[in-house]
Amino acid sequence: MDYLRTLGSAAVSTIVQKSGLNLPFSLGAKLTQVEGYYNIYDATKRDDGSQVSVFEYDLGSKNTKPFAQNSLRKLRTTRHPDVLKFMEVVExxxxxxxxxERVRPLSAVLPQYAQKSAQEKEDWLIWGLQRISVALTFINEQCLSTHGKICVNSIFISPSGEWKLGGFEVFSNPRDENAVLYNLGGLLPGSSTYSPPEVKKTGWSALKEADVSAADSYALGLLLHAVFNPSHPPPPTVEPPHPPPQPSSRGAIPNSVFPHFKKLLNPNPKSRFSAKGFLEIGMTDSGFFSTNRLVQVCAGLDNFALASEAEKSTLLRTLKESASSFPPEFASNRILPSLLSALEYGGANAATILPLVLQFGTNVTPEDYPKLILTHIIKLYGSPDRGTRMALLEHLPEYIDKLDKKAVSDKIFPHLQLGFSDTVSVIREATIKSIISFAPKLSERILNNDLLRLLAKTQTDSEPSIRTNTCILIGRLGPSLGYNTKRKVLVPAFSRALRDPFVHTRVAGLMAFMATMDCFEIPEIATKVIPNMVFSLVDDEKLVRDQAFKALEIFVKKVQEYAEKMVCSLLWNLSLALIECTV
Structure with missing residues (x-):
C-alpha cells in the first residue's frame, strides 16, 4: 500500500477501511460501470450522513490513469451550477x-421518461439540454476549453431531476502542452461515437487548431438525437461524406429544434453552430428553450427575489395550476426549496405561497417532512407579519397532524399566544379558532393554566364573535381539562356567557353547558349549573329562551334519574336493615 493522499474541502475525521484505503464515505449500492473503466456508487458521507455519489477509477485498467487524473483535476477546478459538484477525493x-453530489446516470433515468406522456418527456429533455448548453457555453467561452466527451455517459441527474455535466476525462485547454484530448482522445472508450468529422479525418490533434467549441457542438447535436430517439441509430451524418440530416431522421426531435439541430451537425467546423449560438436561439422570446415550462419555472424561481409583484404572481399562479404535472422529484427538490426560501426570507405573499409549499410538500416522505417542511413552518410562527401568521392558521389542518407535542408546546405556542391580544380582531379570532386543533398537542400545564388565562381575557373581548367563539372553544376543551380545573372554570365561564349582551354568545353558553354535561357531578348540576341557567328561561330573545328550555330539560332529567336511584337505594338499604333486625 502506497502513501495515502487525501484531497478535498475537508480533512477526513472519521474513517473506515476498504481495500486498504481510508475513505470519508460509506459505499452503498453500485449503480453501474461506465465504459469499462470506472464505477459509480451511491454513498453516504461519514461526517454528516448526507447522500453523495462516488466515482471509482481502477488505475490498473489500461489507459485509465491519465483520464482519471484529468477528470479529477478539471472537476475540482470547474465550478458551475450545471457542472457536477466535486466534494472530496481519496487517491x-x-x-x-x-x-x-448525489446523482444518477442519465442513461439510467431516460427509460423512466419513456413511460411518461410525450409532452412531459419533451419538457424534461428540452430543459435538460438547455442546462447542458449553458454548461458548455461556460466551458467553451469562459474556460476557453473543450469538454471533449459530450454524450449520454457524461451527464448525470440530480435528485431534483436537473442535468449535471460530468465526464471530464478529456476536458482540455489548447494552451496546455500536455492536454489529454489532443494526445489521447482516441484511446477513450466510445470516443469514435461522438467525434466530429474533422477528427475522423485527421485525428484528435486536429482540434488543437480548431475553435474550442467545434467538437462539443457536434457532440451536442448527437446527444440531442440520442435522448429524443434512444432506440434509433445515430443519424447518417456521422459517417462520411456526412450528409445533412433529412426530415425522415427527425424522429421525436421537436419541429422547432430540428433546423438548429442540423446546424450543430454541420461537417464544416467553421460553419458549425456553437453551443452558445444554439443556446441564444433557444432563449429568444419564442425560442424552444424560453417557452419550455421547466425552463420558465427555474428562471422564475432563481430570480424570484428581484422580480416585480406581477412577475411573482404569474409564477405562483403557474405553479398552482401546473402542480400536478411537474415531475415529482422536480417538485420536491427544486420547486419546494425555492418556495420555502422565498417564504422564510421574504419576497412573497405568505397567503399565496404557503398553500403551494403544503401542496408540493405532499410528495415529501414522512421521514423527510419534519426537516424539509415543518422546520420552516415552525420558524414562521415567529414572524411579525400578520399575513404570514394568518396564512399559517388558515392552513393549519394541512400540517397539524405532522407536528409533535414538544414542538407545539415549546416552539409554536409562545408565539401563538401573542395572537390573543393582537390589535387586529381577525388575528385574535383566527387564533382562538386554531386552538381546537392545537389542543391535543399542548402540554397539561399550558392547557390547564396558560391557555385558560388567555381565554378568560378573550371572554371580555370587544368583538361579539370573539366572545362567542371563546365560549364555544371552552365548551369543546372541557372534557380534556383536569378534574380540578373543570370544577373551577366551566360553570363561571359559561355563566359569564349567559349574561353577555350578544345573543349568540348567550346561546353558545347554553350549548356549552349541554356539551360538557358529563363533566359535572350531579350535586354540582343541582346546586350550580341549573341555578345559573334558570334566568335564561325569561331572556328577551326567543332563540335564547328556546335553547334554555332544552338545556334545562336535559339537566333536570339527569338529576331526576339520579334522585330516583337515590330512592331505590334508600329503600333497598331499609329492607336490608329490617331483615337484619328480624334475624
Whole structure:
C-alpha cells in the first residue's frame, strides 16, 4: 500500500477501511460501470450522513490513469451550477475515489421518461439540454476549453431531476502542452461515437487548431438525437461524406429544434453552430428553450427575489395550476426549496405561497417532512407579519397532524399566544379558532393554566364573535381539562356567557353547558349549573329562551334519574336493615 493522499474541502475525521484505503464515505449500492473503466456508487458521507455519489477509477485498467487524473483535476477546478459538484477525493497508486453530489446516470433515468406522456418527456429533455448548453457555453467561452466527451455517459441527474455535466476525462485547454484530448482522445472508450468529422479525418490533434467549441457542438447535436430517439441509430451524418440530416431522421426531435439541430451537425467546423449560438436561439422570446415550462419555472424561481409583484404572481399562479404535472422529484427538490426560501426570507405573499409549499410538500416522505417542511413552518410562527401568521392558521389542518407535542408546546405556542391580544380582531379570532386543533398537542400545564388565562381575557373581548367563539372553544376543551380545573372554570365561564349582551354568545353558553354535561357531578348540576341557567328561561330573545328550555330539560332529567336511584337505594338499604333486625 502506497502513501495515502487525501484531497478535498475537508480533512477526513472519521474513517473506515476498504481495500486498504481510508475513505470519508460509506459505499452503498453500485449503480453501474461506465465504459469499462470506472464505477459509480451511491454513498453516504461519514461526517454528516448526507447522500453523495462516488466515482471509482481502477488505475490498473489500461489507459485509465491519465483520464482519471484529468477528470479529477478539471472537476475540482470547474465550478458551475450545471457542472457536477466535486466534494472530496481519496487517491492511491491503484484507485481514485471522487466524491460528488448525489446523482444518477442519465442513461439510467431516460427509460423512466419513456413511460411518461410525450409532452412531459419533451419538457424534461428540452430543459435538460438547455442546462447542458449553458454548461458548455461556460466551458467553451469562459474556460476557453473543450469538454471533449459530450454524450449520454457524461451527464448525470440530480435528485431534483436537473442535468449535471460530468465526464471530464478529456476536458482540455489548447494552451496546455500536455492536454489529454489532443494526445489521447482516441484511446477513450466510445470516443469514435461522438467525434466530429474533422477528427475522423485527421485525428484528435486536429482540434488543437480548431475553435474550442467545434467538437462539443457536434457532440451536442448527437446527444440531442440520442435522448429524443434512444432506440434509433445515430443519424447518417456521422459517417462520411456526412450528409445533412433529412426530415425522415427527425424522429421525436421537436419541429422547432430540428433546423438548429442540423446546424450543430454541420461537417464544416467553421460553419458549425456553437453551443452558445444554439443556446441564444433557444432563449429568444419564442425560442424552444424560453417557452419550455421547466425552463420558465427555474428562471422564475432563481430570480424570484428581484422580480416585480406581477412577475411573482404569474409564477405562483403557474405553479398552482401546473402542480400536478411537474415531475415529482422536480417538485420536491427544486420547486419546494425555492418556495420555502422565498417564504422564510421574504419576497412573497405568505397567503399565496404557503398553500403551494403544503401542496408540493405532499410528495415529501414522512421521514423527510419534519426537516424539509415543518422546520420552516415552525420558524414562521415567529414572524411579525400578520399575513404570514394568518396564512399559517388558515392552513393549519394541512400540517397539524405532522407536528409533535414538544414542538407545539415549546416552539409554536409562545408565539401563538401573542395572537390573543393582537390589535387586529381577525388575528385574535383566527387564533382562538386554531386552538381546537392545537389542543391535543399542548402540554397539561399550558392547557390547564396558560391557555385558560388567555381565554378568560378573550371572554371580555370587544368583538361579539370573539366572545362567542371563546365560549364555544371552552365548551369543546372541557372534557380534556383536569378534574380540578373543570370544577373551577366551566360553570363561571359559561355563566359569564349567559349574561353577555350578544345573543349568540348567550346561546353558545347554553350549548356549552349541554356539551360538557358529563363533566359535572350531579350535586354540582343541582346546586350550580341549573341555578345559573334558570334566568335564561325569561331572556328577551326567543332563540335564547328556546335553547334554555332544552338545556334545562336535559339537566333536570339527569338529576331526576339520579334522585330516583337515590330512592331505590334508600329503600333497598331499609329492607336490608329490617331483615337484619328480624334475624
Amino acid at each position: 492511491s497508486d491503484s484507485t481514485i475515489y471522487i466524491m460528488t
